Amino acid sequence: MNHERSRELYDRALSVMPGGVNSSVRAAPRPYPFFVERGDGAHVVDADGNRYLDYAMGYGPLLLGHDMPESVQSAVQSYASAGPMYGAPTEVEVDLAEFVARHVPSVEMIRFVNSGTEATVSAVRLARGYTGNDKVVVMQGGYHGAQETTLVEGEPGHVHPSTNGIPESFAEHTVPVPFNDHEAITEVFEEHGDEIACVLTEPILGNNGIVLPVEGYHEHLRDLCDDHDALLVFDEVITGFRVGGLGCAQSRFGVTPDVTTFGKIVGGGFPVGAIGGKTEILEHFTPAGDVFQSGTFSGHPVTMAAGLATLEFCAEEDVYDHVNALGDRLREGLTEVVADRAPEYTVVGTDSMFKVVFTRADSGPQSECCAAGCTQDAACERFGECPKNGADVGNAETDRWERLFWPAMKEEGVFLTPNQFESQFVSYAHTEADIDRTIEAYERCL
Numbered sequence: 001m002n003h004e005r006s007r008e009l010y011d012r013a014l015s016v017m018p019g020g021v022n023s024s025v026r027a028a029p030r031p032y033p034f035f036v037e038r039g040d041g042a043h044v045v046d047a048d049g050n051r052y053l054d055y056a057m058g059y060g061p062l063l064l065g066h067d068m069p070e071s072v073q074s075a076v077q078s079y080a081s082a083g084p085m086y087g088a089p090t091e092v093e094v095d096l097a098e099f100v101a102r103h104v105p106s107v108e109m110i111r112f113v114n115s116g117t118e119a120t121v122s123a124v125r126l127a128r129g130y131t132g133n134d135k136v137v138v139m140q141g142g143y144h145g146a147q148e149t150t151l152v153e154g155e156p157g158h159v160h161p162s163t164n165g166i167p168e169s170f171a172e173h174t175v176p177v178p179f180n181d182h183e184a185i186t187e188v189f190e191e192h193g194d195e196i197a198c199v200l201t202e203p204i205l206g207n208n209g210i211v212l213p214v215e216g217y218h219e220h221l222r223d224l225c226d227d228h229d230a231l232l233v234f235d236e237v238i239t240g241f242r243v244g245g246l247g248c249a250q251s252r253f254g255v256t257p258d259v260t261t262f263g264k265i266v267g268g269g270f271p272v273g274a275i276g277g278k279t280e281i282l283e284h285f286t287p288a289g290d291v292f293q294s295g296t297f298s299g300h301p302v303t304m305a306a307g308l309a310t311l312e313f314c315a316e317e318d319v320y321d322h323v324n325a326l327g328d329r330l331r332e333g334l335t336e337v338v339a340d341r342a343p344e345y346t347v348v349g350t351d352s353m354f355k356v357v358f359t360r361a362d363s364g365p366q367s368e369c370c371a372a373g374c375t376q377d378a379a380c381e382r383f384g385e386c387p388k389n390g391a392d393v394g395n396a397e398t399d400r401w402e403r404l405f406w407p408a409m410k411e412e413g414v415f416l417t418p419n420q421f422e423s424q425f426v427s428y429a430h431t432e433a434d435i436d437r438t439i440e441a442y443e444r445c446l
Ligand code: PMP
Pocket: 059, 115, 116, 117, 118, 120, 143, 144, 145, 146, 202, 206, 207, 235, 236, 237, 238, 263, 264, 272
């Protein structure tokens, strides 16, 4: 493959943008990222005309693939041509809010914002404002965007910001615990129960391999929060409108959080975030309440129209059946390939999420993990030991993935997320033939 034009563009970009990109992870492919010219169904075409079968799918928003259905296109075009935004409310915001409230168990009210980060920042402020407490419990290996409260590392009692630029004192209020560890979080509540504003967790860790909850874990979080008047906040920025269909992962797991954050799919491919939850809690946001929250672009009509038309399409068509069946086919095929070529690796995922993690956990039998959520995932059930927390995934052979595997898959014309941690996604535009081709490419590259 020729990558001359991408190389030139990256060279120009390095002079005018830090690291040559507008989001850190995009610079990860070595020696330089390919620059995309356009999307086409399940493919992207780069600036040199190379075509890739795409499993990054914009890091999650593009459930339907790169071609917007007719209904989404016409909604986007009509709202864009009516003047893109006004700084005054519009009907389409109400329509999308009603749609989400109808389908997602925890949502009675919702506030739309512009990114997943903005959603989790606002959710944390809401939880602190509502409870009057400061401490936020998060999962090691979880990710909630580029926000001060959650960019931490360490163990309870020894927590530090995970990046320069955040005062040490901010991390004092954040308590990271290992995912799926009943005892660790019980101890945190025993010690700090009356200081905790919320437990903030992804229902499935989606930025750290893909880690499913063990049986009873979310129920345990629910009970702890109820017993201590803390809020349970599910960050469904990735899982929302993907895992468990329109009811999201909370409907799959049967645990209803107090507050849910959304992003990605709910904006139909345009910048979005949202905070949903019980009326009694959401009405603490200004102007109804006294927790300040505001944004020039929030509830942007083009985004709202794209999100609504996308979710309506999902409600009317066989979107979830299609992507989940392809997900199963892919995980099953990869499980056979991995058993044969790299038995020390693990195939993880559920619904339309998948990844081959270059490690294997030994922290418990597979049956425990499969009891919650991935029971229908034949590939996973057969496979043995999935990672149970961030530390398990942290043992992955990241160099082998980044230096050898990812570039080889790219040369096969398959675009994967460029590190060991970010989930990959099957879209409505993928076909069985695409999946079979992908399994063959994995086989050759492994
Ligand atoms: N929460 C989760 C679970 C995410 O995966 C992400 C981004 N991938 C975010 C929050 C932040 O979203 P954004 O990048 O839109 O700010």
